[in-house]
Amino acid sequence: MPDLPTGLALQVVARQIEAEDVVSYTLARPDRGPLPPWAPGAHVDVQLGDAVRQYSLCGDPADRTTWRIGVLREPDGRGGSRYLHDLVRPGSELEIGLPRNNFPLVDARHYVFVAGGIGITPLLPMIRVVQASGAGWSLHYGARRRSRLAFLDELACGGSRVRLHPEDEYGLLPLAGILAAAPPDAQVYGCGPEPLLDALERAGAGRPTGSLHVERFRPRIDPAAGPDQAFDVLVASTGTTLRVGAGVSVLDTLDAAGLPMPSSCREGTCASCETAVLAGEIDHRDSVLSTAERESGKTMMICVSRAASPLLVLDL
Incomplete structure (x- = not known):
């Protein structure tokens, strides 16, 4: 079972249907005490039976008494969303990890937000903060049909800056035109x-470096990735060298050697296992690091990423 980073036992104080197959859960401490601060883009780990899943915080960052997550029911998923939709009600208690942010909001004068389906959740607090700051912004929000567009009451504050694109009415989001007009x-x-984010990255290829930010709920698929090769990792603090076999992760290799590391998703999407690298070339296979971060070679997600050289030296 994945490890849940140290967190809190929170109570569900509200459950709200937000759209077709989308429900939000508002969480609070049982004593209604203050919760740790967080910033737009943050997500939390949620313990669901024997599994851990990640959900974006989509409430108001200024509210220190409650957190909110939005959950799409996925019949063909891994079971986490079904667990929440079917079993979790007001009064239920959930183990929640502390917020982590791999998708931070940077300061700017103008923002363009693009959401597909449940991808609206991390953008909601961003829009709230940007609107309050007075910066310019627009949201382009798509889904298969209008009934699957969630949190529309909240988004009504944006007026004409919010453009809804139900696919069965208007087709796919016109990403090239959206970015050309930005x-x-x-x-x-x-x-x-994933198809939306791939298309967005292609459409934004000519924009200034670092101006396009995406967050994936599923692992990035790299069609160019070759077969796994065995390699060595050196633990810098002890001088121990470990062999990482083909088809075995660095994370599992360390665990088997008695060096357990924090982990959660084990898919390269949550960054809980991010580890500093002192030497060696990395074969990045995560869905978190930016191009610049990958090129720096300073860190890797040891649950999925591997070595592109015979040896990696880990800052452990």
Whole structure:
């Protein structure tokens, strides 16, 4: 079972249907005491039976008494969403990890937000903060049909800055046109299904480096990835060298050697196992690090990423 980072036992104080197959859960401490602070883009780990899943915090960052997550029911998923939809009600208690943020909101004068389906959740607090700051923004929000567009009451505050694109009415989001019309200095934030994010990255390839930010709920698929090769890792603090076999992760190798590391998703999407690298070339296979972070070679997600050289030296 994945490890749940140290967190809190929180109570569900509200359950709200937000759209077709989308429910939000508002969480609070049983004593209604203050919760740790968080910033737009943060997510938390949620213990669901024997599994751990990650959900974006989608409430108000200024509210220190409650957290909120939005959950899409996925009949063909791994079971976490079904557990929440079917079993969790007001009064239920959940083990929740402390917030982590791999999708931070940077300061800018203009923002373009692109969401697909449940991908609206990390963008909601961003929009709230950006609106309050007075910066310019627009949201382009797509789903298969209008009934699957969630949190529309909250988004109504944006007026004409919110553009809804139900696919059965208007087709796919016109990403090339959206980015062509965006101010040159706009920061672009996207979240949603993998095909949408792939298309957004292609459409934004000509924009300034670092101005396009995406968050994936599923692992990035690299069609160019070759077969796994065995390699060695050196634990810098002890001088121990471990062999990582083909088909075996660095994370599992360390665990088998009595060096357990924090982990959660084991898919390269949550960053809980991020580890500093002192030497060696990394074969990045995560869905978190930016291009610049990958090129720096300073860190890796040891649950999925591997070595592109015979040896990696880990700062452990």
